[in-house]
Amino acid sequence: MATQADGSADGFSGDDGARARAREAVVEAALGKLDLDTKARLLAGQDMWSLPELPEIGLRSLVMSDGPIGVRGVRWTADDPSIALPSPTALAATWDPSLARRAGALLAQEARRKGVHVLLAPTVNLHRSPLGGRHFEAYSEDPLLTGAIGTGYVQGVQSGGVGTTVKHFVANDAETDRFTVDNLVSARALRELYLAPFETIVAGAHPWGIMTAYNTVNGTTMTEHRHLVNEVLRGEWGFDGFNVSDWLAARSTTGALKGGLDVAMPGPQTVYGPALAAAVRAGEAEESEVDDAVRNVLRLAARVGILEGAEPAVGEVPGEIDGVALAREIARRAFVLVRNSGVLPLRRDARIALIGAAARDARVLGGGSATVFPDHIVSPLDGLRAATDSLTYALGADPSDELAPAGVGFELRAVCRDADGTVIGEGSLPSGQLQWMGADLPAGVTHETLHSIEIKGTFTPRVSGDHAFGTRGLGAFTLTVDGTGLYDGVQSMGTESDPFEAFFGAPLERGKATLTAGEPVEISLFHPLDKSLAMPLPAVIFSLMHLEPRRDADSLIAEAVEAARDAEVAVVVVATTERVESEGFDRTDLRLPGRQDDLVRAVAAANPNTVVVVNSGSPVELPWREEVAAVLLSWFPGQEGGDALADVLLGAEEPGGRLPTTWGAFDAAPVTRVTPTDGQLTYTEDVFIGYRAWDKSGATPSYPFGHGLGYTDWTYESLDVTGTTATVRVRNTGARPGRETVQLYLSPSGPDEARPARWLAGFANVTAAPGESVEAVVELPRRTFEIWDEDAGAWAHQPGRYELTAGRSLTDGRVSETIVA
Template sequence: MNEQRIDTLLNAMTLEEQVSLLAGATFWTTAPVERLGIPALKVSDGPNGARGGGSLVGGVKAASFPVAISLASTWNTELVTQVGQALAQEARSKGAHVLLAPTVNLHRSTQNGRNFECYSEDPFLSARVCVAYIQGVQSQGVGATVKHYVGNESEFERMSISSDIDERALRELYLVPFEAAVKEARTWAVMCAYNKLNGTFASENRRLLTDILKREWGFDGVLMSDWFATHSTAESMNAGLDLEMPGPAKFRGQKLLEAVRAGQVRAEAIQDSARRVLRLLSRVGVFEHPAPVEEQAIDRPEHRALIRRAGAEGTVLLKNNGVLPLDPTRLKKIALIGPNARTAQIMGGGSAQVNAHYRVTPYEGLQARLGGSVVLGYETGCANHKLLPLLEKPLTAEYFNNRGLSGKGVPGAGLAQAEVMWFDEPAPGVNVDTFSARLSTRFTPDEDGVHHFGLVSAGLSRLFVDGRLLVDNWSAWKQGDTYFNNGSDEATGTLELQAGRAYDVTIEYATPAEGIRAVRVGVTRPLGDEHLERAARLAADCDVALVFVGHNGEWDTEAVDRPHMDLVGRQNELVSRVASANPNTVVVLQTGAPVTLPWLDKVAGVLQAWYPGQEAGNAIADVLLGAAEPSGRLPQTFPVRLEDNAAHGHYPGGNGRVRYGEGLFMGYRHHDTKNIAPLFPFGFGLSYTTFAYGNLRLSTESLAPGGTLTVTLEVTNTGARAGQEVVQLYVRDEKASLPRPEKELKGFLKVALEPGETKTVTLTLGMRALAYFDDARAAWVAEAGRFEVLVGSSSRDLHARATFSLQRDWVGSLETAQAAF
């Protein structure tokens, strides 16, 4: 449908019909206009899968891809484009037309609960990865939604806090990925952040939404709110917010009609936003295929292979004393130790969750690869859960059309496990807003001893064992940080249980007055000192000890920041004990952000595997055994300690505001300027082979304003194995009128090399690669003078450098300055 047809359709609509397009009809769909044949649009959460329109818990199964920080660690934009294409296919299988991804907020701190869902601390790397992702998604006719625009670098008080960011930092860091998404990838949708920017809610910030996004950058797609992030009628509409989500409308609909009739909102603004919604409907092909599609769980072999490859390629080798890759022909017994050894940690928490087709644990991945040729021993050692492990037992459900469990109950569908979120009516005829439920199962413990039961709920809940009230989360319910801050903290109770005996477990639940409706039951027998001792004994009896530690989607999750930068529980103690028992100890980390590593000098190897999707165990096994090269490189600096992080002292804020006091000097820029040695620098990653750099050449030593500089060099694989190197190009302005970082990433390329092979790498720099943002002139400025090009394999490991001069000042306007550097 071309623009002329869209205008014709728009002119045929009444004001009421135009307004109806500007708010969701349901949680995941927009409103149709049946009179004119305008269908509804369906959206789905991403970014590491397409969940569809179901609950965040359970629902139709979907492929789980590596999380964003893992994808960025590949530094492979071609691979990311392939992932975007696959995710679009996944979205289509769920009947969705728009994927709510990618997330391009920056890694300002190591504590942000959503770091796993974002790409990098560096705006250039984030921009290149997000452009590749969006191009992949939209090449398949599915819309991408770049988010959260802008300043959502923490989860602390995210619904109300003001991110106070100076103009230079905003322009040079935090806006850059969004600018690239609009100018280069031509993203079809943008999502506003929950937070305020410099005192004004993002969804009401006219300068942010209209002046910058729509006018300066030329964005012609749909600008939607995050879910429940619309706070006003006239203010948000006049600021440029096109679509309130979710539905039904809270601030649009009749309120917006009244605002137009009262002269508070211009009819032209309604028409512009309605036109944008129609344009999006046209772009995703919904006019040609208006009928809703039933959600399907399609487990594609090609997606399995892509997830496995991407998960392995995003794995970063942080340390190796020669123990990796493992040679099975020289090993008789391997110890697999740790809370993540036989648990597949495949993704973070929050809205990024999907119900994966399957989950491969590291134990299963190694077992499949080794095929019994090597004995595998296993010990948990310690726990790393935040909430008690989920009670994975099927439950029967009975629902009541009131909050008091009174009257005749209505049988509901059985539940696969003891966690459920209700978005639709739980049983026929039961009101989803005002119901209560009785959920029942039987639990048979494997061991004698004291067991802990935990109960979390958005709404009231209580738990009975054999008719005895054990956990009361009803009479003393208090709001906590679960379920996007709608749920309670975990209430617990303990009970001595006998192994092999079946116990009746009953959960009673009542909905809250408003908000999310959910309940979760956990149970465990706590691990003690004897489990640490058993792990150390096993390690001493094996040729190699592999320790799988880290976090999970309870720690790395939306709506909650991490409390510190350490591994939780007794995991550090576990690693130290195992390393003391076996010098060939390799640690496999699965976290969504950097952690401290107090035992680093004691272990032989460290792999950072992030959350690599449903093929986690296979991808990790491929790297450990050398079937895949660890070609990942860090997209975020690993500080030695929390205090070395640039945002420390400015994070997470208080009294409703967070000041981005570090300004431009975030991430490696901070470490460079303050001369603080990182634990592992930005861009760092070892390989199973070695590389040499040489013959760095520049296309000119004197560059005219508006010109481009071509940088050429040769990279050689000097080792005995094939491998991939990430060539990183940084630029330094030797003298500037305004403060600038010591150097900034402005180019990179991943190159695959056979043993002994040499390849020529060519990178190009434009004016934006040399420029800073002059807030006094409101323009991009590259000053005449000398610049240095630095090429290497990390921000701290630089192998070659050369200088050139810019002949005269270059000034780029906001509208014309390209997003590419």
Template sequence: MDATTLKEIEETLAQLTLEEKISLLAGKDFWRTVPLPEKQIPSIKVSDGPSGARGDTFSGGQKAAFFPSGILMGATFNPELAYETGELLSEEVRAKSASVLLAPTACCHRSPLGGRNFESYSEDPLLSGKMASGYIRGVQSRGIAATMKHFVANEQETWRLYVDETIDETTLREIYLKPFEIAMREGQPWAIMTAYNIINGVHCDSHPLALKQVLRGEWNYEGLVMSDWFGCNSMVESLLAGLDLEMPGPARKRPIKEFVEAAEKDESVRKAIDDSARRILTLIAKVGKWKDMTPEAPEYSRNDPETGKLIRRAGGEGTVLLKNEGKTLPLQPGSLKKVAFIGPNAKATVAGGGGSANLEPNYLTQPYETFVTAIKEINGDIEVPWVQGCIIDRWVPNIDVEGGFCRVGGPDSEAGLFLEWFRGYEATGEPVATTVFKTSNAFLWDSRPTSISPSEEFSVRFSGQISVPEDGKYNISLSTITASKLYLNGELLIDNWDFKERGNLMMNVGSEEVVKTIELKKGEWYPILVHNSSIWPKDSPRDPPMEEIGALGIRLGVAPVYDNAVLIAEAADAVKDADAVVIVVGLNNEWESESYDRSDTKLPNNQDDLIEEIAKVNQNVIVVNQSGAPVDMPWAENSNVKAIVQAWYAGQEAGHVIADVLLGKQNPSGKLPLTFPIKVQDNPSYLYFPGRDQKVEYTEKLMVGYRYYDTENVQTRFPFGYGLSYSTFSIGEPSLSTAELTEGQTFTANVDVSNTSNVAGAEVVQLYVKRPASTSSIKRPVKELKGFKKVHLGTGETATANITVDDKSLGIWSTEAGKWVVEAGDYEVLIGTSSVQDELKPAGKITVKAAWSWI
């Protein structure tokens, strides 16, 4: 930033009254900061990420590019690719007239059950920090602010607003703070978002160690720190700890009158107000909005072909080939007559997990359609039958609007449902505002008309007509945040006015889903209407933030009744004569989401049964799994399951990515960024996740992920860093640039990597360090990842991978000294292509003759 702008920021700050400065320290509304037009201070807009830029409407908003989830990007082991992704994400943010992207998410995976694991990169802090840094640099290279989150240790969704985590300082610093530390140094994010949780008795938004001592003190961070939405828990304490901005607005914990009174009594509060206001003004300048009072432009969808190409390429690079017996993959269509393509996700458009990472995508691709198109371009005579296999819906699916089964009114009306806002509880009279929703999932926490106050009585009508594809029994479901009734054909079908229980829908504030089963006929159009009032049922759990903002929410579902046992039997019968069977299984945004954790690691709703039954009748089974975290694979050793592909969540190009990998159009080069245990009970956090009585102890300490499995010799299904390829590679003998390390120096490991096949591909070279016996009182892992390099090689090509490690990477936290320490001794450097100990090659030893420390 130039000297002139810095001077103007100081001059503007000096002109502001105390009240004006305080007004800047909380949002204007859900997605914007407070403007002060008379002082030429504009409002800037933020947008949720990390898988795209959703804009200012949580559901039913403008369409946007849907990028791969963080876990897939972590599997690429390619920070440069994260940078490319960040560059295009910045353009998506501009299309939503925003200046700040609320991403990346870079928390470490403590447990495979974490509901938001799919958003983050890895169980390893180095990989997480490196990938986050690439993402941040890419976003900010084009003048958009990245907001690294959630600071810190947001490793579970259960009781997420108030769970108290007991974490020792060594573990906090070496595992959970470490990704942020790396990104501070290498990515330099312009903003940070605090987490909801409590650490050792103190909320993260006012944590003296994490925020004040480490972030603001040791790391000298001068960027903006904002709260997670409704995650500011105090007025003065959070300010003095270093929290600049309460979100969303208007202020809940930072009312101007009370804040002025506190500031007038305490000079330290006045100084902190100045510091926070300065950081807000600085961010406005960094994103190019200084004194720019241009009205906010309407949001729009870019739908850029180049973005789609990058998403597709990233998807292939992050896909992990877990098993490939007899070179089953890629498929050779010319030698095949019939490939059955089945499973619950075969015709599903599974792009990502649920919660704030979700958005309205520009388009979606499903595996079956893209596979059929691609394989028939090679062999037009091949048969590709589809069979459902089983259904994995956690809740009754939303009404199929795009499929033509829902319209606003009569025969010529548009597809969708009509939403009307009214004053009063009864939803009668003239509507205040109306809109058409293209989905039956209307989360209305940020959509209330500004003319209606959240404190007054109001209501909505959500109405239209529905039809069904076949005669039969159908489930119709309703979940709402507040009192509601559903009418079908003018008759009351579901009375949800006085519900008592809340479930996981709509960020845990929606009621438990109420389901009714009725007979419906094909060709008939059935009027459907939901009356939803702002009344909070007196016996249901309250949610003060949602009440304060006047949140409403409606989720309607319609789907045929099914029997998975029948569907599995039909599938087994249909694939007996197929040359190969592709089964697409996994999870989706109902099973993995913000607001709740998984209860186990099993594939839900009979998917294991489906795979086992298919493997009984066909000897060439290929399983494609879509999930953002490990799932049990009890059939992995089945000799008839020839190949396993971990496809993660690949965004809007997910279908194309799967087809590309199956047919060899893309050579998968992903490596597991987390460990797949044989069963969830093997995970070191199992007995202490998610805790009890809203408390959790991190008893495993440093033994997170592969650190535990390797140290304790616990067998895994698939280890950290593992992944196959259609290419074959050989790794030469590694060497080190030096045998001794002193303070301020680096060392480099060099190793030749050769592609010994006739298929171009990429290999990830990984560097692990075994440290000397430590004087630390905490148990330490047998080895840790300290560097990696992805090498892309053509057929027969050889290249040298150079991995440089700095002196601070060997440091451990000494609670006794209150410092980082590099202990004297011999450090063994190991090189390989996964974390498997027996397959690692020794590169040599690095000797540290004299210890050093820093803070």
């Protein structure tokens, strides 16, 4: 591994200590030329996504962008489309760090294309409770798997010369009151679970950045947490990257500086900048502490190649990567086949009835800051139509009866006007949802000159009937459809205390218009800006909402049943919605929305060869799972999901995924509390989350951690352990080539109430032809035999006898060996 300026590893191959030390010399020289005011200004964002340039030292503006499944860039617009990879839960389901590295390298390519230097990803918080609304953006309930996938991802991004910010440090495991919640977590649970993925990634990938979370941990907000940031992250682990706040998370100038926060975003109104310079002059902070933060920022700038005189950390970036092909590969490698009676794979010429709203209108990514706009999306209907000989489609049941941002059939643009009504700029909209934050405005438009916005264009219905239209947001709206005014009024705050609740919450129906399928109509939503709203940063956020005519659910299900009866196989696609899984709120249950459970049961009763594809980013309940022939989990599969689905259903590829988190019914889940009491959320379960908690409770989940089926069979022939190296020999005893994820779990030989019954100790992927025998070699980390001793404040080795089991999942062990640690 190459070295940094101080001799530590820099997180990629090709660099050496001499080059890193030379970069550090340039950093120190640049730092010495800056006065206090300039240094303080550098630590505050100049806008939503960037830091200021400093020509006097040859520093260009550092640009950051949201991820993690794509690179949006500095503007939230479809004018510059982004590759949309499958959700992080899908990437983790591959159990393949090398594939995560390839994904990261592709995103670095995308970042360079968009002029982005730092990707605000990956998210490595754990799936503490299945109710976590943002779990689709994180990897797993297990810290070892999370750390391994995150390490590969960071290595990949940084191999392309682009920085990462591993987030959200730390214990940002739910969305409810995430800005204010004080999470009370034992030191042992922090070390063994929540800090563990960050520690692994710092050691294995040496990330150039980290993002501290909104929440508080044990009484101290994370942007001021001196112990966890300065003493643990920087001190014990040797992290030398920059520490950026989550957006709007920084609350105190001196508290943040002394707590190890380098950059407060977004800007220019932050706790740093002039406020920081004033604090130093008042004797409330030391300039040397400011220098430490500036040094970290300049080191990042040097690494990404925007500090004059410093050689970038990566001289030669990876070759061109085919993003479409990689998105398709990750999707099919991530699909988890949790049940198969033998119906899969299907014949290409089988008569298939494809059923479900999500089969036609694919949900390929989760809601919130992870949203990007790909230039195309392949739905399951698109993919199967292109790949099969006989396919029929029925809607079956829609997962939602709520208005959604205008999408299919709409061709929209945003027209910006000044106070005189003069058009000053335009921008295209991929949907009716307009989200312009900070400098995220069309060319020629500023927040000072912008007085009104009109969303206008055409709508071509795909069905005839009464279409509902509405709005979401605050202020005055005038809505016109096909020349008829549907609404002209004002939406006030009402009882909401947070304007973001109105911007992203429930839509309001404003009227209906009777339209004919295939006949386009003009549509307009005029919105004068209300600049009296108290916003933490300049933003324009409102939406044109729409809902197609709703037919009776029973009749739609009946049509689906008829289609299923006439087919050899019925494929039902069920899904969550953005109002179920998104950043900003947690879930209240694990049920599929709408009448989708009724649809599955009705179709399965009509056709015994019913395959259900579950399009969700994290666990949902599957009450009908024993009534259907097969269940395939597709996660949020990214832009190429439909083609990947066809690959797997028709057997061109096998489903490669294994569960990165336990799936079970909500009423049996051992850890569900995500709502604070009096501002505090106590992690009473301590180190028992995920499968550790299921084991302790004695409850049986629907599908255990690590579970997943392929299209061939495997025999585990032997397990040999020499020192810390475990070698597992497996044989492909099926009729086709396959990939197996060999999993190793460690258990104490005797009962130990303080420790989980078993935990993941390592894993490896192998491939083999029919009849071929191969070996999986897995190194057992020392940490797997240790616990955090809270009294000593240190890791403590736990000697004794352990049972090491290799198998196909947590509960499907095939070979075991007793070892002595």
